[in-house]
Amino acid sequence: MKEAIDQIFKELADLKAASAKEVEEARIRFLGKKGEVTALMEQFRTVAPELKREYGQRLNELKKAANARIEELKFKVEESEVASAPKEDLSMPGDSFPLGSRHPVSIVRQQIVDIFRKFGYDVAEGPEIEDDYHVFEALNFPPNHPAREMQDTFFVSTGHLNPLLLRTHTSSVQVRTMEKQSLPIRVVCPGRVFRNEAISARAHCIFHQVEGLYIDKDVTFADLKQAILLFAREMFGPETEIRMRPSYFPFTEPSAEVDVSCNICHGKGCNICKGTGWLEIMGCGMVDPNVLKASGIDPNEYSGFAFGMGVERIAMLKWQVNDLRHYFENDMRFLQEFATATEV
Ligand code: DAH
Numbered sequence: 215m216k217e218a219i220d221q222i223f224k225e226l227a228d229l230k231a232a233s234a235k236e237v238e239e240a241r242i243r244f245l246g247k248k249g250e251v252t253a254l255m256e257q258f259r260t261v262a263p264e265l266k267r268e269y270g271q272r273l274n275e276l277k278k279a280a281n282a283r284i285e286e287l288k289f290k291v292e293e294s295e296v297a298s299a300p301k302e303d304l305s306m307p308g309d310s311f312p313l314g315s316r317h318p319v320s321i322v323r324q325q326i327v328d329i330f331r332k333f334g335y336d337v338a339e340g341p342e343i344e345d346d347y348h349v350f351e352a353l354n355f356p357p358n359h360p361a362r363e364m365q366d367t368f369f370v371s372t373g374h375l376n377p378l379l380l381r382t383h384t385s386s387v388q389v390r391t392m393e394k395q396s397l398p399i400r401v402v403c404p405g406r407v408f409r410n411e412a413i414s415a416r417a418h419c420i421f422h423q424v425e426g427l428y429i430d431k432d433v434t435f436a437d438l439k440q441a442i443l444l445f446a447r448e449m450f451g452p453e454t455e456i457r458m459r460p461s462y463f464p465f466t467e468p469s470a471e472v473d474v475s476c477n478i479c480h481g482k483g484c485n486i487c488k489g490t491g492w493l494e495i496m497g498c499g500m501v502d503p504n505v506l507k508a509s510g511i512d513p514n515e516y517s518g519f520a521f522g523m524g525v526e527r528i529a530m531l532k533w534q535v536n537d538l539r540h541y542f543e544n545d546m547r548f549l550q551e552f553a554t555a556t557e558v
Pocket of ligand 1: 425
């Protein structure tokens, strides 16, 4: 029996297994019901009493060693299986991440600018924090003139002759352009403007405008009308008609407000155009001689027209989203609606 035990110890030491199946076979060979170790345990009953103590101990050690060796082989096989398995599962679908898209206001602003660029207009920009002179005075709003009431203003600094303020319209960029650019001038000025308005579906304290200015010799109201008609047809479709209503702005004379034919009901009357068949899109007019003079342009030699429109207003008409607040809240569900709306 002693030799048999030693022999099994040796076999255990030499034991090898390359797979889980071979480990299991080894377990059965030594420790299974008919296994070599199990068989020795059974033989133990026939061992002479004086040898029982020694052999008993030795057998127990053998059983432990056999268990330990099987466990060891099992562990090794598992480890090598993990090591040889591919590290990444290349068949797993990739993580998707949402792509950003342009804001609807940016899309429409760009469309407006692109249309005028096609007509030969340059783009001009100016500061959002402006002085009173460029927002009001040079545009023929005298100090304390009631026309200033048309635009509730956020002041940044007051108490001196030329207070700083958040520009209430992009018409201020007209003035800056006239001051520094040589004639003729043909520019559009997109930008953010600020007014002290209570926020509602129809008004906001921040919004966007695109201003236009064309100054040359012999520019007439007919040129203005044609430029706006062409713009309206590019923006709202070739069937679009415009009409002009007399209006008042300090910086233009004569002044007008422009309506486009409703592109929803085509003039029949609907709830978007409030049954009139027309939608207001901008203010415009011939640049007032006082405005030309203030920026050093001789009104006897040059004339020009100007116009100004609200970008959100155009976006509302284009997409029938009639609550202005949607454009500022940046709710992802709203923004995602415009992810593919980039065509003019
Ligand atoms: N600045 C005007 C506004 O904010 C819009 C405007 C009207 C601009 C007539 C113009 C214009 O250039 O000619 O309400």
